[in-house]
Amino acid sequence: MKCIRKFTPVSPYDIQGLESWLEDQSLRGLFLVKFGTTFSIFAQGGPKRTRYRMEYCKPYYTDEPPQDLLDLYRDFGWEFVCWAGNIDLPIFRTQDPQAEEPHTDPSLQGMLLEKVEKRLKRAFLHDAILLLAVFGLMLAAGLVLSVISYPVLLAVIAYGSVQTFTRCRSWLRVRAVVRSLQDGVPMDHKISYPNRVRSNLAQFVLLLLFLASLLLHYHFNNTPAQNTQEDFSPILLSELEGRSDSVAVINCPHPLSLCYSQWEVIQIQTFGIEGGRTNWVRMDVDWYRPLIPALAEPLARDLLRTSIWLDGLGSSWWTAPIADRDGWTVTEYKLDSVDWCAIAVHEESGLQAAAVCANGQAARTRYTGSANLADHIEELAAMVR
Amino acid sequence: MGGNSRGPLTEPMFYVLMSFLRRDMCGTEITEFVERKTRGRVKLGPGTLYTLLGKFQDEKLIQETEVDGRKRTYRITPKGRAVYQEEVDRLRSCLMDAEEEGIL
Numbered sequence: 001m002k003c004i005r006k007f008t009p010v011s012p013y014d015i016q017g018l019e020s021w022l023e024d025q026s027l028r029g030l031f032l033v034k035f036g037t038t039f040s041i042f043a044q045g046g047p048k049r050t051r052y053r054m055e056y057c058k059p060y061y062t063d064e065p066p067q068d069l070l071d072l073y074r075d076f077g078w079e080f081v082c083w084a085g086n087i088d089l090p091i092f093r094t095q096d097p098q099a100e101e102p103h104t105d106p107s108l109q110g111m112l113l114e115k116v117e118k119r120l121k122r123a124f125l126h127d128a129i130l131l132l133a134v135f136g137l138m139l140a141a142g143l144v145l146s147v148i149s150y151p152v153l154l155a156v157i158a159y160g161s162v163q164t165f166t167r168c169r170s171w172l173r174v175r176a177v178v179r180s181l182q183d184g185v186p187m188d189h190k191i192s193y194p195n196r197v198r199s200n201l202a203q204f205v206l207l208l209l210f211l212a213s214l215l216l217h218y219h220f221n222n223t224p225a226q227n228t229q230e231d232f233s234p235i236l237l238s239e240l241e242g243r244s245d246s247v248a249v250i251n252c253p254h255p256l257s258l259c260y261s262q263w264e265v266i267q268i269q270t271f272g273i274e275g276g277r278t279n280w281v282r283m284d285v286d287w288y289r290p291l292i293p294a295l296a297e298p299l300a301r302d303l304l305r306t307s308i309w310l311d312g313l314g315s316s317w318w319t320a321p322i323a324d325r326d327g328w329t330v331t332e333y334k335l336d337s338v339d340w341c342a343i344a345v346h347e348e349s350g351l352q353a354a355a356v357c358a359n360g361q362a363a364r365t366r367y368t369g370s371a372n373l374a375d376h377i378e379e380l381a382a383m384v385r
Numbered sequence: 386m387g388g389n390s391r392g393p394l395t396e397p398m399f400y401v402l403m404s405f406l407r408r409d410m411c412g413t414e415i416t417e418f419v420e421r422k423t424r425g426r427v428k429l430g431p432g433t434l435y436t437l438l439g440k441f442q443d444e445k446l447i448q449e450t451e452v453d454g455r456k457r458t459y460r461i462t463p464k465g466r467a468v469y470q471e472e473v474d475r476l477r478s479c480l481m482d483a484e485e486e487g488i489l
Contacts, residue, residue: 053432055432068435068457069435071412071455071457072412072431072434072435073431073432073435074455075412075413075431075455076416076430076431078431100416100428100429100430100431101430102430102431102432102433103430103432103433104397104427104428104429104430104433105395105397105433107395108395108397108433108436108437109432109433109436111436112432112436
């Protein structure tokens with residue numbers, strides 16, 4: 001028996017469309033072997049009108065539905081073909097024109113399909129809430145910063161949006177069928193159906209891209225520290241502190257970000273021991289050149305805004321006691337050849353953060369020392385000029 | 386499903402319960418009985434029949450008595466008879482009301 005694959009042009013929840021499509025294929029001599037949401041497998045044979053019906057039964061985690069269901073349908077001339085992608089939607093067929101339709105009571109059939117409708121509704125709401133939660137977290141963490149640092153989030157949002165829309169459409173479609181059945185209107189099994197091959201194929205490709213982006217993100221997420229970079233000249237901790245013994249670590253933290261280049265420069269100076277604890281000063285510079293230059297300013301604003309969040313963990317360096325988390329003063333500065341510049345100062349702890357952008361580049365500086373970043377504003381601007 | 390507290394039975398439900406009154410029945414025998422009794426007016430497909438048999442079993446209106454290969458036989462329970470009688474009484478009341486109106 002020769003089998004061929006065909007793109008599936010209908011959704012499994014477009015019950016009438018699915019049944020019509022399968023019947024049309026039988027008139028071309030193609031008989032369903034296995035249904036798939038993107039590809040379906042057909043056996044070739046002589047054309048013969050075959051009725052297909054998608055039913056509902058309680059979820060059954062085996063290759064076939066319950067034996068009593070199979071026996072009853074067989075007694076009426078219907079044979080089981082395969083599942084329609086889900087373990088509660090078996091597909092039956094008959095080539096006997098005299099075989100009784102499986103459902104002769106529309107309201108009862110509506111009651112059955114209502115279980116499918118409720119399942120689809122739950123899945124849609126679950127997806128929608130999850131999508132909103134991810135989007136909400138991205139907004140809170142800075143939308144531009146999140147997307148540039150973790151472009152896999154774009155794939156998550158894109159795939160999640162398509163899935164949510166598809167589930168919503170499936171739910172509404174089944175709901176319309178259920179309401180019609182509950183009104184006593186028998187289901188019309190032969191309708192014209194839209195060809196959704198491109199849509200189904202696009203979803204399949206999107207799924208592959210989503211999985212590929214996850215793999216790439218996981219693979220490239222950890223890169224070793226480097227000693228040099230030549231994209232910009234970072235402001236130096238030694239110039240602020242007046243000492244030349246600081247230690248610098250250069251990192252490319254997100255090699256798969258949406259940037260031509262991205263660097264993190266960590267500089268630390270230690271000075272003396274007091275009360276058994278080593279005193280130290282740290283300055284971090286995060287520098288970006290995004291692929292889209294226009295994103296530099298919103299990125300700089302996100303960087304400064306997220307700098308104002310202080311960690312409450314004792315082991316983190318950018319932290320203050322919980323009671324002192326508020327109390328930031330933000331001052332913007334107008335500078336030549338700079339699109340935007342601002343410095344935030346936390347009065348209680350003395351922490352300072354600065355963000356600056358120009359020429360499609362953005363940089364953020366976070367500093368724990370006692371020097372005034374505002375006095376070194378030209379050095380800050382030089383990182384992006 | 387049926388009874389004063391559950392609402393009226395649909396025609397397929399009513400005739401399926403009726404089919405069990407005299408003896409135990411299997412799926413195809415139920416279908417033949419209903420089609421013969423209603424002169425083809427009420428037809429039962431396998432999906433409708435399967436759903437009804439499942440719901441009647443869940444509600445203890447019928448019980449499975451024998452499984453012989455593919456043939457499964459069912460019997461009505463006392464609760465099923467009571468539900469059937471309630472429906473007959475309801476239909477009888479409807480008919481009496483219609484006769485009172487004198488438009489038959």
